[in-house]
Amino acid sequence: MIVQAKESLQLQLVSIVVATYNGERFLREQLDSIVNQTYPNLEIVIVDDASNDGTIAILERYAASYPNICVYKAEKNLGYIKNFQKGLLLCKGDYIALSDQDDIWLPEKISILMKEKGEHAMVYCNSELIGADGESLGIKLTDLKNLLDFWTPLNYVVGGTASGHAMLVKREVIEQSLPLPVIVTHDYWIGFVSTLFSPIKFVDEVLVLYRQHGGNVIGVNSGGTKATRKKKITKESRNEIIRERMKMMYEKCPDSLPEIKKVFYSLHKSYQNFSLRHNFTRMIIFFRYRKEITAYKKRKELRRWLFCMKMFFKIE
Known part of the structure; x- marks a missing residue:
């Protein structure tokens, strides 16, 4: 027993950030x-985003029972991205895992991801969808999305499928991801930054029961559609957000990745307007790097080609 205790002390510290907001229904x-x-x-860092239901009372009971839980309460609502950022800034671990308030983790989740991480900056797992009452929906995320080892930042040009609830991330990645931008989801940005360090490893094992219900901030339905509570915006406003996202990715890409940075620069320039020159440039880049750019899409080759063709007329 003494030997086991010494081995435990030598294990790297993992910080789990739990972001809560009016989550009393599923939080326990x-x-x-x-x-x-x-x-x-x-260490379990819980950041509450000014809940006004019974969430705080639940958190305080758990914090009183478990010495490795620390609870931090916001005085005003920050929104889920900035609330996660607050939690990330409070972490001390060598590796960091993100947790929503309404899922269920299988007991071996962290142990398996720590075992599988190797030298990767990020490792993530598969998930199974459950309903509001915890019943299995008989669907894995791999049935809906293309989950795989992402090997280049170009995998994140328009999308990524490594979900935050499934991630285990090196502390250095989190440090380079902050401050979190608010125009993209936190897991999308952290995933992109991870690829600047190393390929992302996918562990095809269900380690999270991913709950779907009417109050999800981000979720998937049985058809695999992202269900986000977003305000409707105009097409031009949407395009401005997309342009800003591409600019951020180009600026974040380090000079140590010259070819990839050049691609992001060309895309950034081509996103500025819909001139004939920019339209051709954008479409050609998408075709040339379609394997990388469309890796996250669960589509056959023909549909990937059609997606690239559409980039002549739009930005994504």
């Missing part, structure tokens, strides 16, 4: 699944 199940993780060296 998620917290139980986190405190019962088999990985022994955990």
Whole structure:
């Protein structure tokens, strides 16, 4: 037993960031699944975004029972991205995992991801969808999305499918991801930054029960469509957000990746307007790097070609 205790102390610290907001309905199940993780060296950082239901009372009870739980309460609502950022800034771990308030983690999640991480900056797992009452929907995320080892930042030109609830990320990646931009989801940005360090590793094992219900901030339905609560915006406003996203990615890409940075620069320039020259440039880049750019899409080759052709007329 003494030897096991010494081995546990040598394990790298993993920080789990739990972002909460009016989550009393499902919160206990998620917290139980986190405190019962088999990985022994955990700190659990919970940041509440000014809840006005029974969430705080639940958090305080868990914090009183588990010494590795720290609860931080916002005085005003920050929004889920900035609330996650607050939690990330408070972490001390060598590796960081992100947690929503309404899922259920399988007991071996952190242990398996730590075992599989190798030298990768990020590792992530498969998930199974469950309903509001915890019943299995018989669907894995791999049935809906193309989950794989992402090997280049170009995999994130228009999308990525590594979900935040499934991630385990090196602390250095998180440090380079901050401050989190608010025009993209936090997991999209962290995934992109991870590819600047190393390929992302996918572990094809269900380690999260991913709950779908009417209150999801981000979720998927049975058809695989992202269900986000977004305000309707005009086409031009949408295009401005897309242009800003591409600019951020180009600026973030380091000079140590000259070919990839050149691609992002060309895309950034071609996104500025819909001139004939820019339209051709954009479409040609998408065709040339279609394997990388469309890797996240669960589509056959013909549909990937059609997607690239559309880039002559639009930005994505």
